[in-house]
Amino acid sequence: MIKWNNFVIKAALFLVFLTSLIPSAEGQNKFLPPSDQYNPDRLRGVVITEIAGGVLISVGLYYLWYRKHPRSSFHFFNDNNEWLQVDKVGHMTTAYNIGVIQYDLMRWCGVKNDASIAIGSLTAIGYMSIIEVLDGFSSKWGFSKGDMVANLLGTAIFAGQQKWWGGQRVSLRFSYHPSIYPSYYPQELGKSFVSRILKDYNGQTYWLSFNIKSFLSAKNDWPDWLNISAGYGAEGMIGAVKNPEIINGRPIPSFPRYRQFYLAPDVELMRVSSNSDFFNAAAYLTRFIKFPAPAVEWNTLKKTKFHPIYF
Numbered sequence: 001m002i003k004w005n006n007f008v009i010k011a012a013l014f015l016v017f018l019t020s021l022i023p024s025a026e027g028q029n030k031f032l033p034p035s036d037q038y039n040p041d042r043l044r045g046v047v048i049t050e051i052a053g054g055v056l057i058s059v060g061l062y063y064l065w066y067r068k069h070p071r072s073s074f075h076f077f078n079d080n081n082e083w084l085q086v087d088k089v090g091h092m093t094t095a096y097n098i099g100v101i102q103y104d105l106m107r108w109c110g111v112k113n114d115a116s117i118a119i120g121s122l123t124a125i126g127y128m129s130i131i132e133v134l135d136g137f138s139s140k141w142g143f144s145k146g147d148m149v150a151n152l153l154g155t156a157i158f159a160g161q162q163k164w165w166g167g168q169r170v171s172l173r174f175s176y177h178p179s180i181y182p183s184y185y186p187q188e189l190g191k192s193f194v195s196r197i198l199k200d201y202n203g204q205t206y207w208l209s210f211n212i213k214s215f216l217s218a219k220n221d222w223p224d225w226l227n228i229s230a231g232y233g234a235e236g237m238i239g240a241v242k243n244p245e246i247i248n249g250r251p252i253p254s255f256p257r258y259r260q261f262y263l264a265p266d267v268e269l270m271r272v273s274s275n276s277d278f279f280n281a282a283a284y285l286t287r288f289i290k291f292p293a294p295a296v297e298w299n300t301l302k303k304t305k306f307h308p309i310y311f
Helices: 006-021 040-066 083-108 113-136 145-164 193-199 277-285
Strands: 170-176 204-211 226-235 258-267 293-299 304-310
Touching (some): 040 083, 040 113, 083 113, 083 145, 083 226, 113 145, 145 170
Antiparallel strands (some): 170 204, 204 226, 258 293, 293 304
């Protein structure tokens, strides 16, 4: 049971107080404002930057994921029962955010709306497909049909909202907190902090962040920037499907593997009114990150927890 103590009451009152102080920006993108005219110079710069960035990301993934595992002939691999599907939600979230960012870049270059949606979608699917092809040639992994379904679903969530609502009323976001489990199996769950963000599924949480105001009437007083988020994560996972009892001759404690579901407020910084270029840039570049906030957790251990601040 959740103990609704004085801290919870104070946190709720503080949140109400904030809603009266923070000015709203009605969801305007001040970092990459859409251009009414086609700008080929901007488009050229975007393409060159994305090619360079793609090369750097590919090299980084190689060193973090593929370098230590031998290559093989192309093959498929069914990993749908691994990591309590946290990795699948991660694929969906990544594809969604690639689509959104690519769309914004195209609109900033003056590309028309429908073409920008198509380019954003193709970019998301294309980039995520490259990762799957690399997996397909790795002896440890393989091309995952489940991953591709998740990639397509994340892309569809972006494209569908942009086409029918003209914006993103529901965004997919990510948060990470360090867990104890990589210390038992660093080869699998990551040795460095950066590698653990990618590999330690115990510390990852993925969120559907709903912008409440966009679903209400135009005259409502709900703050533009205040969202409600539903999150999913899992814990107790040292192995992909089951936890090993011994690793490198070391006995491993028995951890229950369980799913976690969250409900929490969220802050959409892009909807906070500001004339600061630094703030607007930071708000945009962190738009895929869930804002730290109090959260309620329900899990498959049949326990309910209140987290004063969860990330």
